[in-house]
Amino acid sequence: xDGLGPMKQRPFLIVLILFGLLAVGFxxxxxxxxxxxxxxxxxxxxxxxxAVPDVVLAGADGKPVRLADFSGKYVFMFFGYTHCPDxxxxxxxxxxxxxxxxxxxxxxxxxxxxxVDPQRDTPAEVARYASxxxxxxxxxxxxxxxxxxxxxGVGAYYFLGSDAEAGRDDYDVTHSMSVYVLNPKxxxxxxxxxxxxxxxxxxxxAFLAG
Amino acid sequence: xxxxxxxxxxxLMAGGLAxxxxxxxxxxxxxxxxxxxxxxxxxxxxxxxxxxxTAKVLAAYLTLGNPSARAEHLIGATxxxxxxxxxxxxxxxxxxxxxxxxxxxxxxxxGKTAFEPGGYHFMLFRxxxxxxxxxxxxxxxxxxxxxxxxVTVPVTKRGGPTHDHGHHGHH
Numbered sequence: 001x002d003g004l005g006p007m008k009q010r011p012f013l014i015v016l017i018l019f020g021l022l023a024v025g026f027x028x029x030x031x032x033x034x035x036x037x038x039x040x041x042x043x044x045x046x047x048x049x050x051a052v053p054d055v056v057l058a059g060a061d062g063k064p065v066r067l068a069d070f071s072g073k074y075v076f077m078f079f080g081y082t083h084c085p086d087x088x089x090x091x092x093x094x095x096x097x098x099x100x101x102x103x104x105x106x107x108x109x110x111x112x113x114x115x116v117d118p119q120r121d122t123p124a125e126v127a128r129y130a131s132x133x134x135x136x137x138x139x140x141x142x143x144x145x146x147x148x149x150x151x152x153g154v155g156a157y158y159f160l161g162s163d164a165e166a167g168r169d170d171y172d173v174t175h176s177m178s179v180y181v182l183n184p185k186x187x188x189x190x191x192x193x194x195x196x197x198x199x200x201x202x203x204x205x206a207f208l209a210g
Numbered sequence: 211x212x213x214x215x216x217x218x219x220x221x222l223m224a225g226g227l228a229x230x231x232x233x234x235x236x237x238x239x240x241x242x243x244x245x246x247x248x249x250x251x252x253x254x255x256x257x258x259x260x261x262x263x264t265a266k267v268l269a270a271y272l273t274l275g276n277p278s279a280r281a282e283h284l285i286g287a288t289x290x291x292x293x294x295x296x297x298x299x300x301x302x303x304x305x306x307x308x309x310x311x312x313x314x315x316x317x318x319x320x321g322k323t324a325f326e327p328g329g330y331h332f333m334l335f336r337x338x339x340x341x342x343x344x345x346x347x348x349x350x351x352x353x354x355x356x357x358x359x360x361v362t363v364p365v366t367k368r369g370g371p372t373h374d375h376g377h378h379g380h381h
Contacts, residue, residue, distance in 0.1 A: 082262075082264075083266055085267045085268055085298075085331065085333050086298070086309070086328065087300055087302075087307040089269075089368070093368050129264065170294070170296075170335060172308075174307065175307060176305055177305060177306065177307045194302075194307070
């Protein structure tokens with residue numbers, strides 16, 4: 001009688017294996033659809049680039065900077081704040097690395113560091129901070145409402161630590177660490193997660209336009 | 211990069227306590243407190259990446275080793291070169307970076323704890339002077355029951371995109 005036990009379980013096992021294979025199949029299909037373009041290997045590309053509100057930002061000297069001013073160029077956008085010791089400097093260094101890796105193609109790009117902390121970051125400070133990493137990274141900030149419109153528009157996220165509301169100066173800011181790529185029409189074309197190495201956008205760039 | 215730079219460790223064993231033990235008018239033989247005498251924490255790979263000259267916050271990274279059989283806890287840090295030092299940890303989840311202050315960090319017995327980009331780091335608030343690569347700063351690390359340790363940390367150049375030179379170069 002003992003030998004019957006495993007025999008009885010066999011059909012169940014087969015069904016389980018079939019389900020397993022099916023699941024793997026679905027997973028593979030999902031994966032292959034997501035990375036349909038093998039040349040575009042690193043970021044998430046929008047099949048239909050997404051409209052982004054034309055916000056007014058504040059550049060160095062408080063000079064207004066409209067997103068629309070950069071139409072005709074790709075915009076690589078990173079959100080952060082200058083009191084950020086760990087993630088932002090590393091990300092900005094990566095962004096600088098992208099520009100260097102692109103060589104002459106970098107002329108088609110405007111890299112941008114958007115501070116989501118205008119309470120502490122003046123436009124001049126953000127501009128100086130960003131240019132330390134690469135002279136072509138434009139540091140900007142904006143009033144809260146404009147920042148909210150922009151971050152919502154591209155799907156980025158941020159919030160200020162509770163100490164900010166308490167009026168203390170040393171608060172942390174939680175923020176997306178992705179790089180958002182707008183195409184020359186000002187539409188969101190791709191997003192790159194912030195935890196990879198520099199050179200990923202540069203590698204994909206030739207295929208972004210296609 | 212001077213990441214590999216291993217620093218000599220200056221462990222100022224619970225200064226006050228040790229001194230107290232020696233200076234006590236007590237007739238028993240002077241003996242350093244066991245906790246301090248046994249701790250032999252090591253520091254390696256300490257560096258502060260250079261920041262923009264106007265940066266109001268920098269970060270220090272290092273690895274703490276604990277060859278002893280007893281777990282140690284880092285409970286804080288101070289520095290004469292900065293207005294304030296805090297230990298923070300970066301959490302990355304779903305593409306979002308969040309930081310939170312760490313009240314204490316365990317350095318396991320016979321183990322080590324790395325303070326590295328994207329993880330634990332020393333947040334150095336308000337540099338007392340503009341710092342650039344080649345400068346050094348002093349950190350005093352405080353351990354629960356094991357005194358303080360003074361570490362000299364070099365400021366290093368941010369090393370550009372040093373990795374992955376194997377990229378195809380399209381034109």
